[in-house]
Amino acid sequence: xxxxxxxxxxxxxxxxxxxxxxxxxxxxxxxxxxxxxxxxxxxxxxxxxxxxxxxxxxxxxxxxxxxxxxxxxxxxxxxxxxxxxxxxxxxxxxxxxxxxxxxxxxxxxxxxxxxxxxxxxxxxxxxxxxxxxxxxxx
Ligand code: HEC
Numbered sequence: 091x092x093x094x095x096x097x098x099x100x101x102x103x104x105x106x107x108x109x110x111x112x113x114x115x116x117x118x119x120x121x122x123x124x125x126x127x128x129x130x131x132x133x134x135x136x137x138x139x140x141x142x143x144x145x146x147x148x149x150x151x152x153x154x155x156x157x158x159x160x161x162x163x164x165x166x167x168x169x170x171x172x173x174x175x176x177x178x179x180x181x182x183x184x185x186x187x188x189x190x191x192x193x194x195x196x197x198x199x200x201x202x203x204x205x206x207x208x209x210x211x212x213x214x215x216x217x218x219x220x221x222x223x224x225x226x227x228x
Contacts, residue, residue: 131190135216137224145221148214152206153222161225173202181226192219 135141150159155167156175163175176183184192196215199205206215 125191125194128191128194129188131188131193133189133193133216133219135213135220137220141217141220142224144214145217145219145224148210148218149221152210153218156203157222161222171202178222178225184223184226189216189219189223192222 149157154165156165156171156173157163157168157178158165158175161178163173163177165175167173168175178184187195193215195203195205196210196218197205197207197212210218
């Protein structure tokens with residue numbers, strides 16, 4: 091019983107928002123959202139052909155230079171920057187991330203990756219989530 095209570099307490103601690111809500115024009119800041127908060131975001135956009143087409147367009151212009159046209163992670167900029175990236179053609183590479191977590195990484199960036207928040211609209215970022223998920227299904 092005691093164990094369960096302390097577990098619940100820990101859960102509560104994690105669930106409580108640690109930061110004030112950010113203004114709409116937030117600057118890309120690495121890992122600014124706690125991952126528990128991000129993981130809970132639900133993808134409001136169905137992976138329709140239209141969503142995938144918009145996602146592909148945005149991916150090709152903003153992501154492919156690092157993650158590669160096909161998602162293999164060998165884009166020109168990644169080679170120049172000497173980045174070691176995952177291969178999104180492999181279903182294992184994104185399986186531990188929820189759509190919400192992927193969305194937050196696209197929005198806020200991570201490590202040497204700059205976030206797109208402010209440049210891309212939320213709907214477009216969800217389209218990109220749908221698109222990179224689709225790369226492993228080909
Ligand atoms: C400058 C090169 C660069 C660009 C451009 C870039 N990324 Fe990244 N991306 C990275 C790096 C480096 C990481 C690994 C960050 C880390 O774990 O420290 C990463 C991580 C990720 C992750 C987390 C999963 C993983 O592979 O580790 C996702 C998802 C992702 N990027 C998607 C995108 C999308 C979508 C775009 C375009 C909107 C994009 N990236 C643009 C370099 C880039």
